[in-house]
Amino acid sequence: MPSVQVDEIAPDLFRLSVYVPEFDMQFNHFLVRDDEPLLFHTGLKGMFTLLREAVGKIIDPTTLRHIAWSHFESDECGALNDWLQLAPSAQPVCTWVGKLVNVDDFSVRPALGLTPDDVLVTGRHRYRFHPSPHIPHGWDAGVLFEETGRTLFCSDLFHHFGNGEALTTTDLLGPTRKAMRQLQQGPLAGYMPYTRQTEGVLHSLAGLKPDTLAVMHGSSYRGPCDRLLRDLAGVIKEEFDPA
Ligand SMILES: [Fe+2]
Ligand SMILES: [Fe+2]
Numbered sequence: 001m002p003s004v005q006v007d008e009i010a011p012d013l014f015r016l017s018v019y020v021p022e023f024d025m026q027f028n029h030f031l032v033r034d035d036e037p038l039l040f041h042t043g044l045k046g047m048f049t050l051l052r053e054a055v056g057k058i059i060d061p062t063t064l065r066h067i068a069w070s071h072f073e074s075d076e077c078g079a080l081n082d083w084l085q086l087a088p089s090a091q092p093v094c095t096w097v098g099k100l101v102n103v104d105d106f107s108v109r110p111a112l113g114l115t116p117d118d119v120l121v122t123g124r125h126r127y128r129f130h131p132s133p134h135i136p137h138g139w140d141a142g143v144l145f146e147e148t149g150r151t152l153f154c155s156d157l158f159h160h161f162g163n164g165e166a167l168t169t170t171d172l173l174g175p176t177r178k179a180m181r182q183l184q185q186g187p188l189a190g191y192m193p194y195t196r197q198t199e200g201v202l203h204s205l206a207g208l209k210p211d212t213l214a215v216m217h218g219s220s221y222r223g224p225c226d227r228l229l230r231d232l233a234g235v236i237k238e239e240f241d242p243a
Contacts, residue, residue, distance in 0.1 A: 061087060101140060143155060202232055
């Protein structure tokens with residue numbers, strides 16, 4: 001039975017990490033303790049009981065108010081309805097596209113569909129929404145930037161394998177490039193498209209100048225995130241659009 005590793009990677013920002021050895025991959029979920037608690041990534045349905053117990057050590061999980069994610073996939077929002085049934089005031093939060101094309105049919109309660117520069121306030125924390133279609137993947141993808149603590153909830157960006165530390169200051173580009181090559185050689189090839197918009201989306205996220213990247217698969221990062229995001233655009237081009 002896997003366990004949940006919990007780390008407070010910034011004040012009131014908890015990383016709940018489940019390592020799955022079969023994939024050599026972490027699945028990370030981020031809980032923000034605030035007046036209106038927010039969970040970013042619901043986790044897989046199969047991880048719900050495990051995560052509910054872990055969340056319960058930090059807050060009363062029935063008080064969750066916002067359940068957000070990037071794009072419609074099982075690890076992002078598979079357990080959404082389990083959380084909504086547990087927390088009566090919780091509202092799904094996703095992109096407007098996600099709400100329209102998937103979520104309001106899937107979810108037991110309608111979602112808040114975010115459009116560019118919408119801001120969600122949870123108390124001390126403010127989250128600004130940035131659409132990022134197809135980055136990392138999915139028409140409906142978007143990210144949240146927490147403006148007070150300057151944390152970018154960047155979903156699958158900087159995905160890398162292994163069971164690394166919760167928060168690192170070591171450059172993530174090497175492990176990210178390695179993961180891309182590994183995935184491109186197997187049945188999951190093509191998981192990230194390269195389009196004319198890719199560089200622009202990543203550069204606009206770099207322009208936010210985050211201090212922390214909350215990474216879904218692998219270690220979170222603290223350091224010069226703007227440089228990392230700009231360099232990621234180059235790495236994606238090299239790996240997915242070789243000359
Ligand atoms: Fe994904
Ligand atoms: Fe993911």
